[in-house]
Amino acid sequence: MKSVVICGSKRFREEILNFADELAEMGVVVYEPSFRWLEKWTEEEWAKLSDDIKKAVVMGLTCQHYRKIDLADVVFVFNRDGYIGNSVNQEIGYAAAKAKPIYSLETDDDLGRQFLIDKIAPFPGRLAELLGYSASRQAKKKITICGSVKFRKEMVEARDRLNEMGYEGIICQVMEDLALGKNPELLKKIEENHAQAKKEGGFIKWYYNSIVQSDAILVLNYDKGDIKNYIGGNTLMEMAFAHVHDKRIFLLNPAPEIGYRDEIIAMDPIILNNDLSKISF
Secondary structure: OOOEEEEEOHHHHHHHHHHHHHHHHOOOOEEOOOHHHHOOOOHHHHHHOOHHHHHHHHHHHHHHHHHHHHHOOEEEEEOHHHOOOHHHHHHHHHHHHOOOOEEEOOOOOOOOOHHHOOEEOOOHHHHHHHOOOOHHHOOOOEEEEEEOHHHHHHHHHHHHHHHHOOOEEEOOHHHHHHHOOOOHHHHHHHHHOHHHHHHHHOHHHHHHHHHHOOOEEEEEOOOEOOEOOOOOHHHHHHHHHHHHOOOEEEEOOOOOOOOOHHHHHHOOOEEOOOOHHHOOO
16 A cells, blocks of 8 residues: 655645545545645744745745655645646656656646656545555545436436445435336426425435435536526525535535525535536545
């Protein structure tokens, strides 16, 4: 089993630290950037330092990260949306000079770098596998899938995709049955008397209990009728359940232009822009 050092821009600080934490939960030896150490400095304290001292600190952190590259077996580049800053570009060059295998979050279109990338790992579980860690050691994150009943077939597809990615995708059994064409009587009842069907089916309580026991929710907000990226009242409640229980909220597409758009945005969902590979903990 191999160790890994993560290289990435500070603009992805939260994602990188979450990625590192999830790897650590799987037992992976991780060397991460010094973001946590830098948090010890307040802006006021940093402003009091002379330019010479600031330069010395930056140089020291750079040398420290090169040392982490020396210690690690593999270098992992966190290049979300293809972004690689100057410092990370230098670290890639250093890793290549040291003959370190280089993996990345996404493919790299830069002709000068793309041939240096050995493998792609779009989520922590995949990177752990590439590093030789057994899947049985990985603590699978549970993700409850939410959305309109109109998107029931897409829910099944998303559940299967999440499972392939190493997560445990969870959908309501009723949604799966409806997606497979089972229980047409219930579908008719939902269409004729939505409120009564929800009450009899106990959907609200089911989603609450599932969300409480999950690590995150994935909201499938495709277009519905004239509304782009639709999020209905029930899904809004499910987002609220996740929010008050400090669960991550992944939104497949941007928030819709709808009356409660502000409430959706206030829950600080992570927008995936229709790309499930961007899910990260």
